[in-house]
Structure formats: C-alpha cells, structure tokens
Amino acid sequence: xxxxxxxxxEVPVKEIAEAIIQQLVEGGTLVEVVRCRDCKHHYGECLRSxxxxxxxxxxxxxxxxxxxxxxxxxx
Numbered sequence: 001x002x003x004x005x006x007x008x009x010e011v012p013v014k015e016i017a018e019a020i021i022q023q024l025v026e027g028g029t030l031v032e033v034v035r036c037r038d039c040k041h042h043y044g045e046c047l048r049s050x051x052x053x054x055x056x057x058x059x060x061x062x063x064x065x066x067x068x069x070x071x072x073x074x075x
Contacts, residue, residue, distance in 0.1 A: 032071075033065050033069070034065060034069030034070060034071045035062065035063050035064070035065050035069070036050045036052060036060055036061070036062055036063070036064045036065060036066075036069070037050055037062035037063065038069075038071055038072055039052070039065075039069045039070060039071065039072060040070050040071065040072040040073070041053075041054045041068070041069070041070065045062070046059075048061060048062050049061055049062060050062050052066075
C-alpha cells in the first residue's frame, strides 16, 4: 500500500484573522476596552491603583476595566 502524498498549503492566517476581527467590530460584538488608568471617571492614583468613585466605587488596579469605561480626552 502506498503512503499518501503530503501537500503543503499556505494559508493567509493574519489576513483571515484581521477580516474576522473587523467583522466583529463592525457588528458590535467586539468593543474597545478602556482601562481604568485611561478612563475619565477615575481620579487619584497610588501604587499602580486608581480610585473610581462613579463607576466602581473604590480603589482598583490601574489595568482593571469595567463596562462603563470612557476614554479620557486629555491628549
């Protein structure tokens, strides 16, 4: 019995992944995450933590995020 022949096929994985991500963004399935350190609702920073009185109500890690995060517009 003969062995099956091996065939190598190039797949444009990066392009396929980018197209899928773009479709998910346009459809609203994926949204941008705003980390607490970049959110307009936080104030006060101490030892890699930020204070969020309006959304979370306490101290959280600066890389935390919530569903209500809104990016600060300070440049």
